[in-house]
Amino acid sequence: MADSPTDKPKRKPEILARRSVARSRLFHVEEIDLRFSNGVETCYERLVGSGRGxxxxxxxxxxxxxxxxxxxxxxxxxxxxxxxxxxxxxxxxxxxxxxxxxxxxxxxxxxxxxxxxxxxxxxxxxxxxxxxxxxxxxxxxxxxxxxxxxxxxxxxxxxxxxxxxxxxxxxxxxxxxxxxxxxxxxxx
Known part of the structure; x- marks a missing residue:
């Protein structure tokens, strides 16, 4: 990894579930249920890319x-x-x-x-x-x-x-x- 200003990398949240909530010719919207390392659970929405970029x-x-x-x-x-x-x-x-x-x-x-x-x-x-x-x-x-x-x-x-x-x-x-x-x- 390139020089990073962080002291140590944080542990990524655990993905508990994923749901597709909308899809068009260009966009795919997904909800993801997450659990952070401190135990907090929340739901995020994100636009999912094609993977190729x-x-x-x-x-x-x-x-x-x-x-x-x-x-x-x-x-x-x-x-x-x-x-x-x-x-x-x-x-x-x-x-x-x-x-x-x-x-x-x-x-x-x-x-x-x-x-x-x-x-x-x-x-x-x-x-x-x-x-x-x-x-x-x-x-x-x-x-x-x-x-x-x-x-x-x-x-x-x-x-x-x-x-x-x-x-x-x-x-x-x-x-x-x-x-x-x-x-x-x-x-x-």
Whole structure:
């Protein structure tokens, strides 16, 4: 385990029961009855992920600019500026998924792909993990994707990351965290 600020790991609660309470095309809501090490029992609800997770890709051009995308986000009902991302398909490894996603969304593949880490969003009630992938040595290649409209590609100098954070349409936490992770990696 990476350096952790905790003195010692806590014992996880015992799962007493699980129940599926709702399911849609995208989401599975589960209730879990838990017993904590101090004897307290409680019920939690959580969104259960697919298990394969997702990738978010930081595609870097040779000039030091990152290729962002602007696409419609139904959750906020607006166009959002962020990084290419998508679910990992069945039997697909993380780097292959990342390369496929950038070919679909920005029209480039990468000769060099590197896993930088993993992110969770709201881990108190979501089991979904997004893997951050740095993509370098890009080459032009577009493959068909599942997007309902053409995605706008926006090159942005990574050195101007602070200015990007001032843009009102750049608020997606995974994109922001992944950009900082890539900047730290590239700066050595």
């Amino acid at each position: 997702a990738v978010i890709i930081v595609p870097m051009q040779a000039d030091g600019s990152v290729l962002l995308i602007r696409e419609y986000a139904a959750g906020t009902d607006r166009y959002e500026l962020g990084l290419p991302k998508g679910l990992v398909e069945q039997e697909e490894d993380l780097l292959a998924a990342a390369n496929r996603e950038i070919m679909e969304e920005i029209g480039f593949g990468a000769n060099r792909l590197e896993i930088l880490g993993a992110l969770t969003v709201a881990p108190g009630y979501m089991s979904h993990t997004t893997h951050v992938i740095l993509a370098q040595d890009l080459y032009a290649k577009r493959v068909p994707g599942d997007e309902p409209e053409t995605i706008e590609v926006v090159p942005w100098p990574l050195q101007n990351l602070t200015k990007l954070l001032l843009c009102e349409d750049c608020t997606e936490a995974r994109s922001i965290a992944a950009l900082f992770m890539a900047r730290e990696k590239l700066m050595g």
